[in-house]
Amino acid sequence: MLGRVTQVMSWFASPDDAGRRLGEAGYLADAATATTAYLAGALEKPLLVEGPAGVGKTELAKAVARATGADLVRLQCYEGLDEARALYEWNYKKQLLRIQADQGSADGASWEETHDDIFTEEFLLTRPLLTAIRRDEPTVLLVDEVDKADVEVEGLLLEVLSDFQVTIPELGTVAAVRRPLVVLTSNRTRELSEAVKRRCLFLHLDYPTAERERAIVTGQVPDLDDRIAGQLVATIGRLRDLDLKKAPSIAESVDWARTLVALQIEDLDEAAVDQTLGVVLKHASDQAKAVRELKLRS
Numbered sequence: 001m002l003g004r005v006t007q008v009m010s011w012f013a014s015p016d017d018a019g020r021r022l023g024e025a026g027y028l029a030d031a032a033t034a035t036t037a038y039l040a041g042a043l044e045k046p047l048l049v050e051g052p053a054g055v056g057k058t059e060l061a062k063a064v065a066r067a068t069g070a071d072l073v074r075l076q077c078y079e080g081l082d083e084a085r086a087l088y089e090w091n092y093k094k095q096l097l098r099i100q101a102d103q104g105s106a107d108g109a110s111w112e113e114t115h116d117d118i119f120t121e122e123f124l125l126t127r128p129l130l131t132a133i134r135r136d137e138p139t140v141l142l143v144d145e146v147d148k149a150d151v152e153v154e155g156l157l158l159e160v161l162s163d164f165q166v167t168i169p170e171l172g173t174v175a176a177v178r179r180p181l182v183v184l185t186s187n188r189t190r191e192l193s194e195a196v197k198r199r200c201l202f203l204h205l206d207y208p209t210a211e212r213e214r215a216i217v218t219g220q221v222p223d224l225d226d227r228i229a230g231q232l233v234a235t236i237g238r239l240r241d242l243d244l245k246k247a248p249s250i251a252e253s254v255d256w257a258r259t260l261v262a263l264q265i266e267d268l269d270e271a272a273v274d275q276t277l278g279v280v281l282k283h284a285s286d287q288a289k290a291v292r293e294l295k296l297r298s
């Protein structure tokens with residue numbers, strides 16, 4: 001039957017297809033993002049997405065999963081994340097119980113038998129990286145905020161990202177049954193190693209154009225009045241130009257839109273901006289600067 005030639009799921013058929021399906025999944029991608037998402041699937045290469053907080057890095061991975069019907073496996077990185085949390089660990093408690101049970105039994109299993117027994121599948125606790133590798137259903141593996149993990153974690157990632165396999169000394173090498181589409185995100189609090197970068201496609205995400213941001217905001221807050229949406233993205237743009245400690249992100253634009261709807265604000269004038277500034281700016285010094293520069297109080 002035509003169209004059934006291949007059993008292998010392709011992620012996206014083309015950059016346009018990626019853009020369209022991401023859009024249907026609620027993610028408005030620009031051309032570069034759609035193209036890179038397509039390539040990540042077509043080339044089976046991990047995608048490293050870098051950029052400031054709140055520009056849609058994590059959401060891109062989730063949207064790829066939604067758009068393709070894949071499941072999302074997420075590894076959230078943090079300082080101190082180790083192999084036992086990222087890859088796998090042995091279930092010591094259960095192993096101990098088995099050892100005790102073996103020793104207590106009448107026919108008394110030999111230590112060799114017990115040892116072979118407790119380093120098997122049954123006693124393995126799989127963590128996100130191993131889970132993603134072993135799934136035979138389509139999977140998006142999100143390795144979120146890699147820059148927050150210690151450098152050593154990149155060593156772990158390398159094996160997974162380059163060979164799509166994991167070596168467990170007691171069990172052997174587990175190779176991917178089906179390659180997951182891998183998305184790594186970074187806020188760039190530190191540079192990732194060249195070795196990791198070499199294996200990835202790279203996408204830099206930044207604040208969207210006013211037009212795209214308006215579409216994102218009205219897409220998520222359909223009740224927002226059209227004129228206010230225009231005022232909102234324009235004001236957000238001016239705030240981003242102010243050289244603040246923390247510029248407002250897309251997430252804050254969306255929050256602001258929800259706030260304006262909840263408060264039934266009909267005109268985003270200086271007074272309304274002043275009154276709701278806490279939704280958008282989270283530092284006192286940033287608020288003070290905005291009040292001054294945007295002349296919110298006369």
Ligand SMILES: Nc1ncnc2c1ncn2[C@@H]1O[C@H](COP(=O)(O)OP(=O)(O)O)[C@@H](O)[C@H]1O
Nearest residue numbers: 026027028053054055056057058059216250251
């Ligand atoms: N292109 C986009 N289309 C739709 N929503 C977006 C887009 N980019 C960002 N968002 C919204 O912004 C929010 C924050 O994005 P997120 O992915 O969490 O940022 P980060 O870059 O910090 O990971 C998301 O929950 C989503 O609602």
Ligand SMILES: [Mg+2]
Nearest residue numbers: 057058059185
């Ligand atoms: Mg994120």
